Amino acid sequence: MSMAQGRRLTKDFAYSEVKQKIIYGELKPDQIVREEQLAKLLEISRTPLRQAIQMLEMEEFLVRQPNGRLKVASFIKEEVEEIFMIRSMLEGEIAKSAARNATRKDVKVLNEILSNIRRSFQLGDSQVFVSYGNQFHDYLADISNLKTTVKLLSMVKDHANRYCRLMSIYGKWNEEADEEHDLILQCVRNNDGEAAEKAMKSHISSSLKAVIDRIEEKERNGEKWA
Known part of the structure; x- marks a missing residue:
């Protein structure tokens, strides 16, 4: 070398x-x-x-x-809102295409990931919970065949993950995420692209609210992240 x-x-x-x-x-x-x-x-x-x-x-x-x-870099509400807005648009399209392409094997894999999400949530292992959540989203991206959309998503994904992981450390993460992932899976199982897109956008909107709520809570209490 x-x-x-x-x-x-x-x-x-x-x-x-x-x-x-x-x-x-x-x-x-x-x-x-x-x-x-x-x-x-x-x-x-x-x-x-x-x-x-x-x-x-x-x-x-x-x-x-x-x-x-x-x-x-600081945590800024305006930034997280913009990041999640972009993520919502891109992942909505990914979910739509993934639902239309999904095979029985894909549904089985997604169901296994969802089982791992539930297990980690029940055990209270928030960081593992977030990792399995990412795996769920990544698999949808893989089967969407939307290469350009996935590439664009990768540009904001690490920033979004930073907010999500720190929220899981400093407070309860989105407790509705399990039901939201399950709804997305049902749409994929039915090959219903439009419903999958709507469910994904709703899920990301819920995640955004959890992040904003936690940032505002720390601001009200005068707490630092360190």
């Missing part, structure tokens, strides 16, 4: 690791991030880390302040 390839792999590793720490809440909203601490944590040099940081700044997971210091 050449030195250039090694640097690229290290940069990609740093990008993925820091991004996941932000999405999963290990790095909290508004938390100050120091290059030397991240480099030590990831056991890498500063050069590839800086390249990774530049990518995360472009994606607005990290924000450079006027004094030059880095911090994790």
Whole structure:
């Protein structure tokens, strides 16, 4: 492996690791991030880390302040509303197409994922619950055959997941999600595209409300995310 390839792999590793720490809440909203601490944590040099940081700044997971210091992006209600609006439109189309394409095998797979969602919810394992929820949505995307729509969705999905995962940490997540996923599955089972689209949009609207409610609750109580 050449030195250039090694640097690229290290940069990609740093990008993925820091991004996941932000999405999963290990790095909290508004938390100050120091290059030397991240480099030590990831056991890498500063050069590839800086390249990774530049990518995360472009994606607005990290924000450079006027004094030059880095911090994790804040939670902003207007941003989450816009993200979930875009997600609703894209995933609505995905659900519609997935329902029309779904085979018996697809319905079986989705039903198994839904069983895992229910089990994790009953056990109170909120992070696993969110992971299975993502798996449910990802499978619908796979069978939708809407490559461009799925590609566009991927551009906002990580931001949406960041909000969803932190909501599961800092409060009860959307308790109606089980019934909402079940309704989507019923529509897919019936190959009813229009109904699946409507059910998906309703589900995402409900998720948005849960996120907004939690953000407003913390604002009222003067609580910090850290």
